[in-house]
Amino acid sequence: MKVTSEDELAEIVRGRADGLRIQGGGTRPVGRPALGDVLDVSGLAGIRLYEPGALTLVAGAGTPLAEVEAALAAEGQRLAFEPPDWRGLLGTTGEPTLGGMVAANASGPRRVQAGACRDALLGVRFVDGTGAVVKNGGRVMKNVTGYDLVKLMAGSWGTLGILTEVSLKVLPAPEAVATLVFRGRDHVSSADVFARALGSPYDVTGAARLPENAGEAAETYVRVEGLAGSVAYRAERLAAIFPEIGAPDAILTDPGENARLWRRISDLDVFRGTGADVWRISVRPSDMVAVTERLSGAQIQLDWGGGLIWAGVEPGLDLRARLGVFAGHATLIRASEATRARIAPFQPEPAAIAAISAGLRARFDPRGILNAGLMG
Amino acid sequence: MDMPVPSDSVLTRKAAIVARLRRLLPDDAVIDDPAETLAYECDGLTAYRCAPLAVVLPRSTEEVAATLALCHEEGVPVVPRGSGTSLAGGALPTADSVILGVARMNRVLETNYTDRYIRVETGRTNLSVSGSVEADGFFYAPDPSSQLACAIAGNIAMNSGGAHCLKYGVTTNNLLGVTVVLMDGTVIELGGAHMDAGGLDLLGVVCGSEGQLGVVTEAILRILPRPEGARPVLIGFNSNEIAGACVADIIKAGVLPVAIEFMDRPCIRACEDFAHAGYPDCEALLIVEVEGSGAEIDEQLGLIRQIAMRHDPVEFRESGSEEEARKIWLGRKSAFGAMGQINDYMCLDGTIPVSSLPLVLRRIGEMSREFGLDVANVFHAGDGNMHPLILFDANKPGDLETCEALGAEILKLCVEVGGCLTGEHGVGIEKRDLMNVQYSAPDMEAQMRVKDVFDPKWLLNPAKVFPLDASAGRRAG
Numbered sequence: 001m002k003v004t005s006e007d008e009l010a011e012i013v014r015g016r017a018d019g020l021r022i023q024g025g026g027t028r029p030v031g032r033p034a035l036g037d038v039l040d041v042s043g044l045a046g047i048r049l050y051e052p053g054a055l056t057l058v059a060g061a062g063t064p065l066a067e068v069e070a071a072l073a074a075e076g077q078r079l080a081f082e083p084p085d086w087r088g089l090l091g092t093t094g095e096p097t098l099g100g101m102v103a104a105n106a107s108g109p110r111r112v113q114a115g116a117c118r119d120a121l122l123g124v125r126f127v128d129g130t131g132a133v134v135k136n137g138g139r140v141m142k143n144v145t146g147y148d149l150v151k152l153m154a155g156s157w158g159t160l161g162i163l164t165e166v167s168l169k170v171l172p173a174p175e176a177v178a179t180l181v182f183r184g185r186d187h188v189s190s191a192d193v194f195a196r197a198l199g200s201p202y203d204v205t206g207a208a209r210l211p212e213n214a215g216e217a218a219e220t221y222v223r224v225e226g227l228a229g230s231v232a233y234r235a236e237r238l239a240a241i242f243p244e245i246g247a248p249d250a251i252l253t254d255p256g257e258n259a260r261l262w263r264r265i266s267d268l269d270v271f272r273g274t275g276a277d278v279w280r281i282s283v284r285p286s287d288m289v290a291v292t293e294r295l296s297g298a299q300i301q302l303d304w305g306g307g308l309i310w311a312g313v314e315p316g317l318d319l320r321a322r323l324g325v326f327a328g329h330a331t332l333i334r335a336s337e338a339t340r341a342r343i344a345p346f347q348p349e350p351a352a353i354a355a356i357s358a359g360l361r362a363r364f365d366p367r368g369i370l371n372a373g374l375m376g
Numbered sequence: 377m378d379m380p381v382p383s384d385s386v387l388t389r390k391a392a393i394v395a396r397l398r399r400l401l402p403d404d405a406v407i408d409d410p411a412e413t414l415a416y417e418c419d420g421l422t423a424y425r426c427a428p429l430a431v432v433l434p435r436s437t438e439e440v441a442a443t444l445a446l447c448h449e450e451g452v453p454v455v456p457r458g459s460g461t462s463l464a465g466g467a468l469p470t471a472d473s474v475i476l477g478v479a480r481m482n483r484v485l486e487t488n489y490t491d492r493y494i495r496v497e498t499g500r501t502n503l504s505v506s507g508s509v510e511a512d513g514f515f516y517a518p519d520p521s522s523q524l525a526c527a528i529a530g531n532i533a534m535n536s537g538g539a540h541c542l543k544y545g546v547t548t549n550n551l552l553g554v555t556v557v558l559m560d561g562t563v564i565e566l567g568g569a570h571m572d573a574g575g576l577d578l579l580g581v582v583c584g585s586e587g588q589l590g591v592v593t594e595a596i597l598r599i600l601p602r603p604e605g606a607r608p609v610l611i612g613f614n615s616n617e618i619a620g621a622c623v624a625d626i627i628k629a630g631v632l633p634v635a636i637e638f639m640d641r642p643c644i645r646a647c648e649d650f651a652h653a654g655y656p657d658c659e660a661l662l663i664v665e666v667e668g669s670g671a672e673i674d675e676q677l678g679l680i681r682q683i684a685m686r687h688d689p690v691e692f693r694e695s696g697s698e699e700e701a702r703k704i705w706l707g708r709k710s711a712f713g714a715m716g717q718i719n720d721y722m723c724l725d726g727t728i729p730v731s732s733l734p735l736v737l738r739r740i741g742e743m744s745r746e747f748g749l750d751v752a753n754v755f756h757a758g759d760g761n762m763h764p765l766i767l768f769d770a771n772k773p774g775d776l777e778t779c780e781a782l783g784a785e786i787l788k789l790c791v792e793v794g795g796c797l798t799g800e801h802g803v804g805i806e807k808r809d810l811m812n813v814q815y816s817a818p819d820m821e822a823q824m825r826v827k828d829v830f831d832p833k834w835l836l837n838p839a840k841v842f843p844l845d846a847s848a849g850r851r852a853g
Contacts, residue, residue, distance in 0.1 A: 284570050
């Protein structure tokens with residue numbers, strides 16, 4: 001089933017008794033496998049408004065992300081949260097859409113400084129499980145009119161409603177970028193680099209680590225962006241604030257080289273084609289070392305200054321049993337359908353919170369037809 | 377302003393309810409003497425007043441939970457209150473409600489510079505959060521202009537902003553976790569010191585819910601390293617249109633100032649008379665502030681000067697010293713005080729797309745003449761958050777009503793051009809009856825469903841946010 005308008009979509013949902021699997025580009029098959037026919041919303045496409053001077057873009061949820069990024073680039077702007085592309089990771093081939101990005105709250109390395117997708121999301125339109133068309137938020141940067149369903153929809157994976165239109169805050173792309181590279185630093189030493197860099201006044205926009213891979217040493221990265229003079233100054237100052245572990249082994253200043261490197265980090269290229277199950281673990285940054293110590297044998301990429309751990313582990317393993325109790329959550333992002341049916345992909349919630357989540361789903365989707373069961 | 381008829385059943389049981397509260401809580405935590413509850417009859421929106429049934433001032437999450445559980449059982453509405461600085465009537469009591477004030481819960485519970493967060497009880501004031509990390513070179517970014525007095529609890533309830541959110545975002549972008557007590561007394565924790573939600577983003581919907589989903593007693597706030605320095609420039613223009621175009625060009629150019637403030641002529645005049653900041657005599661003023669090291673500031677200001685010069689400003693004033701920087705901000709910061717000295721005023725809070733700035737300012741000028749009340753404009757131009765101040769005389773019969781009617785027209789205009797009713801103050805009771813200008817019935821239904829889940833009896837902060845007719849069926853149940 002493919003829809004081309006919001007009205008048509010609302011009509012289909014109203015008349016629907018069975019489950020629907022909502023799909024934009026179909027590039028993020030994440031969560032418990034949902035039942036039902038595929039509902040293709042990629043036809044709800046097109047940029048409807050783009051005002052560079054107001055830092056705002058409004059587009060249909062089915063609009064390809066690539067189209068939006070090209071339009072922004074033409075004006076020297078970008079989506080600050082650096083949305084990751086998981087096609088390589090998940091072996092999918094479609095075209096990532098804005099709706100899918102928002103439904104997944106997909107946020108890349110710059111999240112540490114610029115916020116997540118949900119922080120840039122100014123407004124949504126969606127069709128809920130009763131077929132009602134709902135709008136929330138708008139296209140302005142400050143808006144506290146009524147409850148913030150915008151945040152609720154971001155990261156709800158289509159289980160509360162089907163996004164039809166999204167408004168996003170965009171930001172100017174910087175004039176210059178520099179990345180400090182530290183080679184062969186372990187997790188303890190990397191945690192120190194991250195904490196010092198992010199605790200400095202130099203406005204760090206990326207703090208990540210790629211593991212040792214195919215004979216290449218592990219590398220720990222710290223990125224700054226901005227006006228050329230400022231970037232040069234900040235990179236130099238940052239290089240000097242790590243007395244115990246020494247200066248960085250390299251400073252990358254070539255824009256193309258930087259773009260490729262952070263793309264690899266954002267898109268999780270390290271797990272491409274490895275056959276491992278891939279977990280995403282969100283922790284307090286200073287808990288990172290203790291948590292990764294429980295993951296011996298796993299291939300680990302760090303992002304968000306250590307607050308985001310990506311772990312490639314043996315297929316079928318229930319990693320939560322290995323992790324034990326920790327503050328944060330673990331999500332199984334890549335695994336076979338059988339594994340995702342057996343192990344809850346999303347972190348089980350405490351009873352009182354699970355009751356609220358279930359209550360919200362029951363009210364937004366009373367017949368349980370929207371990506372039913374995907375989030376557990 | 378219509379408010380629901382207070383529940384007779386609650387009013388007649390006042391003595392019994394207060395007695396139960398006293399058994400549950402320390403002696404000094406419950407206030408029911410009408411002479412004392414009078415102090416809680418309004419918040420910053422003083423035009424509306426109503427003394428509550430009683431006031432409870434707990435000292436811990438446990439006491440909050442016990443209070444809520446009791447009120448839930450007794451069917452007593454509860455109005456949460458931080459410092460009571462709301463400009464929207466967000467903490468206005470009803471006669472049958474218990475005010476639950478968190479002002480005594482103001483401790484810092486944990487400061488963590490490695491992970492850059494601070495955990496506080498929510499009665500703590502906004503400014504004192506920054507104050508407690510300042511010596512270590514950190515700050516808490518959201519800075520509403522009431523920051524000396526306003527509490528984090530209220531900031532979270534209203535998703536407060538401030539002058540510097542162009543760069544740093546508003547409360548929701550700086551809030552990592554909360555401890556929330558639900559109306560039935562259940563305590564839950566949402567978020568934490570990690571950076572995102574594991575399931576549905578409930579933290580995101582609690583923030584900005586105007587105290588209607590739960591009482592937030594503790595918060596984990598993101599703190600940021602203080603920039604090396606900051607410096608403002610003042611740019612004067614001969615028309616609002618040109619100033620608006622300059623704002624758009626600065627934003628497009630890729631410099632992201634931390635603040636771009638805009639004042640129109642009536643506001644400039646009043647501030648100048650009041651604060652003698654030495655502002656130029658012109659139609660529109662911008663104050664643009666950038667941050668960084670001295671050289672970085674020079675680099676950014678160089679670019680801003682280039683852009684401003686293309687718009688032929690009547691003045692471009694850089695600050696060469698702390699004192700000059702202070703003088704540039706002086707007038708802006710005293711704007712509300714200056715207005716208060718010459719008149720009663722009502723402060724609006726609509727947000728508009730930045731591109732509509734000239735049109736909206738022109739229309740406000742026309743409406744001002746039509747209604748016969750002066751309007752001064754001072755606002756956060758970078759993010760389109762307007763603060764038109766409508767001047768009126770509270771002692772003149774009919775003036776308040778005319779002022780409210782003009783305010784409603786201005787807010788409708790904000791929505792019409794693609795903006796919203798409120799950018800940072802919240803709906804409260806003030807804009808409650810305008811909600812249907814911005815939202816359709818299904819839009820509000822979706823929001824009210826969220827309240828159904830968190831507060832099925834609709835006891836928390838009653839009669840706010842949603843028009844009374846829209847919520848009638850639910851409140852009765």
